Amino acid sequence: MQIGSRRAILNPASGTGDHADYVTRLLEARGFAVDRTEDAGDALRLGREAGERGVSELAVCGGDGTVNEVLRGLAAADSLADTTVGVVPCGTANILAENLGIEDVRHGAEMADSGDVREVDVGVADGEPFAVSCIAGFPADASLAASGDLKEQYGTFAFVITGAQEAVDFEGIEIELDATVADGTETWHGEATCVLVGNARKFIEAGGQANMEDGYFDVAVVEHMPTGSLVAEAIGHRLLGQETDGVTHLRASELTVSGPEPITFSRDGELATHESLRLRCRPQTLSLRVGPDYDPEPDP
Numbered sequence: 519m520q521i522g523s524r525r526a527i528l529n530p531a532s533g534t535g536d537h538a539d540y541v542t543r544l545l546e547a548r549g550f551a552v553d554r555t556e557d558a559g560d561a562l563r564l565g566r567e568a569g570e571r572g573v574s575e576l577a578v579c580g581g582d583g584t585v586n587e588v589l590r591g592l593a594a595a596d597s598l599a600d601t602t603v604g605v606v607p608c609g610t611a612n613i614l615a616e617n618l619g620i621e622d623v624r625h626g627a628e629m630a631d632s633g634d635v636r637e638v639d640v641g642v643a644d645g646e647p648f649a650v651s652c653i654a655g656f657p658a659d660a661s662l663a664a665s666g667d668l669k670e671q672y673g674t675f676a677f678v679i680t681g682a683q684e685a686v687d688f689e690g691i692e693i694e695l696d697a698t699v700a701d702g703t704e705t706w707h708g709e710a711t712c713v714l715v716g717n718a719r720k721f722i723e724a725g726g727q728a729n730m731e732d733g734y735f736d737v738a739v740v741e742h743m744p745t746g747s748l749v750a751e752a753i754g755h756r757l758l759g760q761e762t763d764g765v766t767h768l769r770a771s772e773l774t775v776s777g778p779e780p781i782t783f784s785r786d787g788e789l790a791t792h793e794s795l796r797l798r799c800r801p802q803t804l805s806l807r808v809g810p811d812y813d814p815e816p817d818p
Contacts, residue, residue: 529580565591581609604630619809655712690742
């Protein structure tokens with residue numbers, strides 16, 4: 519069944535929760551019919567319905583978690599490759615929008631209407647899509663928990679400091695990692711503080727945007743270390759640098775992370791526990807509206 523070709527899914531509770539009417543006016547003026555979420559799971563349901571009904575342009579108004587739910591809904595309708603998605607950043611965490619060169623709510627509405635379209639990679643973990651990252655370790659949701667002040671002061675490293683502060687008693691995770699890289703396979707086994715798999719996000723010194731169009735994840739495995747050392751390294755902006763001892767960097771198109779005990783993963787903020795998790799990169803699967811400052815090949 520075909521419905522209006524332009525729709526928007528708005529999470530009125532995301533972020534500060536005071537944007538709903540303003541965003542609705544911005545998008546309706548650009549021809550989007552706006553559906554608001556009311557309960558948990560609504561964004562996933564509305565995304566699935568949009569895919570089933572042949573929506574060609576879908577604006578998502580919320581943070582990274584809301585975007586993830588909508589992408590899961592589109593994937594459930596087997597429409598991930600058929601719908602052009604625009605991101606209007608209204609959440610606490612808007613990493614994807616930032617990496618797409620989208621500045622704020624008004625700019626997001628404008629780009630959802632007329633921004634350039636890029637075909638970008640999508641990560642898949644246990645059959646579920648993610649756009650930004652999949653993280654295991656100290657704790658798995660620390661990447662989305664950093665305060666605004668920390669983010670302003672330390673940028674992409676804020677999540678490291680937050681995680682370390684919240685994980686004083688964290689004992690690490692025993693993992694075995696098998697990865698498919700450009701020239702074959704690589705493995706890693708041992709006790710880790712965290713495993714960081716970035717699609718839109720790059721976990722190296724300077725951090726920021728990863729190449730979302732190269733068919734590879736940017737992977738960092740951080741060996742287990744005392745949390746006091748972790749905080750010091752994070753503040754010194756050295757923890758995830760390419761030359762840092764105890765950090766292994768990979769560019770992988772596919773990897774499996776497993777361990778003797780169940781491991782909690784955060785997929786764009788969505789938590790799930792697995793004894794073994796396979797992640798694969800689906801190259802240039804999703805059409806996204808981007809801002810004029812979007813860089814498909816950010817500096818290493």
